[in-house]
Amino acid sequence: MVRAGLTPERLTLAGAELADEVGFDQVTVSALARRFDVKVASLYSHLKNSQDLKTRIALFALEELADRVADALAGRAGKDALAAFADAYRDYAREHPGRYAAARLRLDPETAAASAGVRHAQMARALLRGYDLPEPDQTHAVRMLGSVFHGYVSLELAGGFEHSAPGAEESWAWVVDSLDSLLRNRTAR
Amino acid sequence: MVRAGLTPERLTLAGAELADEVGFDQVTVSALARRFDVKVASLYSHLKNSQDLKTRIALFALEELADRVADALAGRAGKDALAAFADAYRDYAREHPGRYAAARLRLDPETAAASAGVRHAQMARALLRGYDLPEPDQTHAVRMLGSVFHGYVSLELAGGFEHSAPGAEESWAWVVDSLDSLLRNRTAR
DNA sequence: CTAGTTTGCCTATAAGCTTTAGGCAAAAGC
DNA sequence: GCTTTTGCCTAAAGCTTATAGGCAAACTAG
Numbered sequence A, B: 001m002v003r004a005g006l007t008p009e010r011l012t013l014a015g016a017e018l019a020d021e022v023g024f025d026q027v028t029v030s031a032l033a034r035r036f037d038v039k040v041a042s043l044y045s046h047l048k049n050s051q052d053l054k055t056r057i058a059l060f061a062l063e064e065l066a067d068r069v070a071d072a073l074a075g076r077a078g079k080d081a082l083a084a085f086a087d088a089y090r091d092y093a094r095e096h097p098g099r100y101a102a103a104r105l106r107l108d109p110e111t112a113a114a115s116a117g118v119r120h121a122q123m124a125r126a127l128l129r130g131y132d133l134p135e136p137d138q139t140h141a142v143r144m145l146g147s148v149f150h151g152y153v154s155l156e157l158a159g160g161f162e163h164s165a166p167g168a169e170e171s172w173a174w175v176v177d178s179l180d181s182l183l184r185n186r187t188a189r
Numbered sequence C: 001c002t003a004g005t006t007t008g009c010c011t012a013t014a015a016g017c018t019t020t021a022g023g024c025a026a027a028a029g030c
Numbered sequence D: 001g002c003t004t005t006t007g008c009c010t011a012a013a014g015c016t017t018a019t020a021g022g023c024a025a026a027c028t029a030g
Helices: A008-022 A029-035 A050-073 A078-095 A097-103 A109-113 A117-129 A137-157 A168-188 B008-022 B029-035 B050-073 B078-095 B097-103 B109-113 B117-129 B137-157 B168-188
Strands: none
Touching: A008 A029, A008 A050, A008 A097, A029 A050, A050 A078, A050 A097, A050 A117, A078 A097, A078 A117, A078 A137, A078 A168, A097 A137, A117 A137, A137 A168, A137 B137, A137 B168, A168 B137, A168 B168, B008 B029, B008 B050, B008 B097, B029 B050, B050 B078, B050 B097, B050 B117, B078 B097, B078 B117, B078 B137, B078 B168, B097 B137, B117 B137, B137 B168
């Protein structure tokens, strides 16, 4: 019989695609095996277990998202950078809802410290340099940006803005604009 | 044999408690049956299925949280009301992480329309009356508040603020303060 | 190029969760 | 007290995770 050519990397990528299609919490070792037309047990040579698969997908998504954000940020500053950062985040979540959900998986501290999550934090700080905030305000601001972006995207994906006007797009612009003026104000104090 | 006295209400409450103990996504019909020392099949006379259980817990949590927010808001206005609203939200999530997660379950439109989710939206709008925003800004602001509160709480629960200074408490105060001044500024325009 | 080793996917199996069908006894109604 | 209703039961099937052990394909050496 011909071998399927399974590797942790291919399984992770396929898992990410599966997550986007059916939702991250519907990603199972069984479903992944079906997708490769292979018996379930075969995957356990490449993955420790189901949790391992999910962690790999999460790390993959964190990397991919960090790359996108980095691209978006390149050569921009101030409000322009803020909007690019925000959009990169939101667009990724809308294009890849399953991967986005994966990126929110709680990782154990060591795994998190070695993940692209670190880059995310660094980029947020780089972005905020344009607003010249003293500590601890900068940290507060990093947390606020993370909260707003994650919160908005998560409510939007959950369909929270679907059944009312104005559209999610307009509110997003308003929110980004508000954050910009907020940060500029905080600088001035 | 003595009957256990199962009802949908008791099962929902026990399910909420279970969610707080082990996490909302670990709530299973099996675990609930164990908790009542009853066979699994017995629960299916009271619950349509596993999804039904989760929906009931979600609706319960939405009600409970709405009650708390209403209490917190009573007799307050302006920044005082904003802080009370924010704290009610965050405190509930920290006391009842499982119920909080349940409250974020995606409901089908009809169920959502009949849920306490409606009250949440109304209270947010009531809160914002103190800032005197014209439409569509008020809607944008409702969405922003929801995003920030949900985002912050969700990141905090996920342990995102655990391994760095300053504490989550201080950033929360900063965020609430920022939102207040942001909203006051928006009014002035 | 063939013999030995490693590797990859297999079958078999067990245990847990969901859900349905049908049974029997406790509680409620008359 | 007798009947009806209700509540929890056993049984069973299908799906998931996970482990153990087998056989053949692919690599590695001589």
